Amino acid sequence: MMSSPDRFSSKNAPVVGTAVVNSPAIRVQQLCRHYRMGETLIRAVDGVNLEVRAGEFIALLGSSGSGKSSVLNLIAGLDRPTSGSVIVHERDLAQLSREELAHYRLHTVGMVFQSFNLIASMTLAENVELPMRFAEVDRAKRDSLANEALARVGLEERKNHRPSELSGGEQQRAALARALINRPQLLLADEPTGNLDSHTGTEIMNMIRDFNQQLGMTIVMVTHERALAERYAQRLIFLADGKLVGDESNSAGATEKDYPRAETDRP
């Protein structure tokens, strides 16, 4: 993937091709994920069908144990379905080898977590740089790209600090910078504000919306806070006991526009 100096600031980033715009970015079909725990079979995900358009911002809602995180992990390629399929940009993840799946996670998906998941022994700059090491980006380029990404989330001053020296909000911003570094088309967020106070949470959510609106990234966010989802997401998907129980489009999330949208964002 080519990198340009304005890759994080472009307001009309051609992130997704036309073919992708016309077909759904993510298509989940009859998705099942069952675990066996001793004698009992746990149906974490049980026949979910879902389509997400490119550039859409959706929220997966449900109580704990509803299967929302499991769906997210399946879309992220961290887990494999028991049956059914997850098709992202026309590629069925179930058909990919472990190696291809790693490549998919590296280049197509960016993830943020409730617990930030930065590597404690590394500075922010090193954390942000890490995916580029896996992607074998040139050493010379990596520094400036990492700085750029940190600058975008306002952490360039703190790049040589370790995660433990930072506040939760700062850590989550660093995690966002890391998620962005390989320029993925998909941002998957698992309770990104779950460990943050409301003010910091808003800050993070605004950033995620920026990515959606400015970079045209498709966003799938797992949350149990309906209010948060209603404020930012364009669509709310409700899950219970591994099943999809509701799919509402949310005009509030769609209309709350602080920024002009990329023209490829919505048809």
Place this chain on the structure above:
Amino acid sequence: MKLPDLTELALRNLRESLLRNSLTTIGISVGVASLVAMLSLGIGLQQLTSRRLMKSGLFDTVVVTSRRDLRNFGREEERSGPAPAESRILDEPTRQEIERLPNVSEAYPDIRFITELRYEDKPHLTMVAALPTSAKSSDAFETVQGQFFSSDVAPEAILQKAFAEELLGKTPKPGIDETKVAELAAPLMGKELTMRYAQRETSKSASSAEAADKTTSGDHSVSSAAYSVVSREQKLKIVGVADLDPESMRGPTRARVFLPLGLAESLHVMQPTDLREISRAASDQPVYSSISVRVKNPSQVQKVEDAIKKMGFNTFSILDASRSIQQFFKVLDVFLGIFGSLALAVAFIGIVNTLVMAILERRREIGIMKAIGASDGDIRKLFFAEAGAMGLLGGIVGVALGWAIGQVINVGTNIYLKSQSFPAEHFWSVPWWLVAFALAFSFFVSLAAGLYPARRAARLDPVQALRYE
């Protein structure tokens, strides 16, 4: 992931649990050190032995005897070839012929006889042997007090320590430290010895009649030979006292007084073989009981032996003995190597343990790496790199440690040897290939130790790993 990144991350991870990884690395070092120490001891001892043996002249010497010398008769290998009675005589032309063989540096007769020596008018009976000038460079005469013969024909003598003691009337008392050679040499140096010996004097014409009588029974006509035996005296100047091992396998050292070879030859001392060969010796050329042949290179001993055997003589060399010595050292090396490797095997388990612990500890980190796109291969390589780095580091420290242990033992042994008035020796040898081998070995053993942990880390389920706190 590229190698520089891999190395950087691996070293960073090793630094993170510094104590544990240092301990593991020390474990590897001890293993490598013990391997290096054991093997260098084996190699050093082997080198020491072959150095000594080479210097002793054992390995480049072939002793030639005539088949007529019936002492060897009936030995398995001698059954082929001409019958003793028909075989050739070991005389001067033969010696020259042998000397002209390829790869032969010299061939000299072994002259040895028992005779009387007078010192300060007291007679002493002892074995006298002749030494070629080349003996000067051999190990046996390295420790000679005084000097070696000034020339090959000089009327000089070197005494064996025991004989020097006898001349001075000093008998070594058991339990008391042996007298130093230098102490013995001082009063004797430059003194005169009178050697009385039986000279063989050819007197062909004078005794032709008797000789003719003797040989009439022969199948074919042999020119008759006769000689008379005359008692002679030869004054010898003592130039040196040597402390030779009387048990040494080398022939000349069994004697107690040594003369220069040229001088000994010119004396025409009556030899026991003279009696046996009287019927054949057609000329006044001396006949030798045996000839020592020095070969330029020990590896050519076999060829020279074969060539001499073809000429119709019996030969003897220590070659076969040396082969079994080398075999012994091979076995010793393997044995020491196995012992040395035991410590490395323990270190191997240490690496596996450390890395398995690291997986448990860094489970979440592995999960994170996978979530952000690390492939199984990346994780596996990372653990391999950590194992390899520990192995290489441990190897370097271990080689240094092994070398140091060797030096300490070497120095310590030499101090002991010196206190026992033995010359210092170099037992310990760490050749460069051993260093390279030890480093490579510890590196690959560590990689092998990393095999299982790396595989386990790579197969870690990221979802579970991320859930792990």
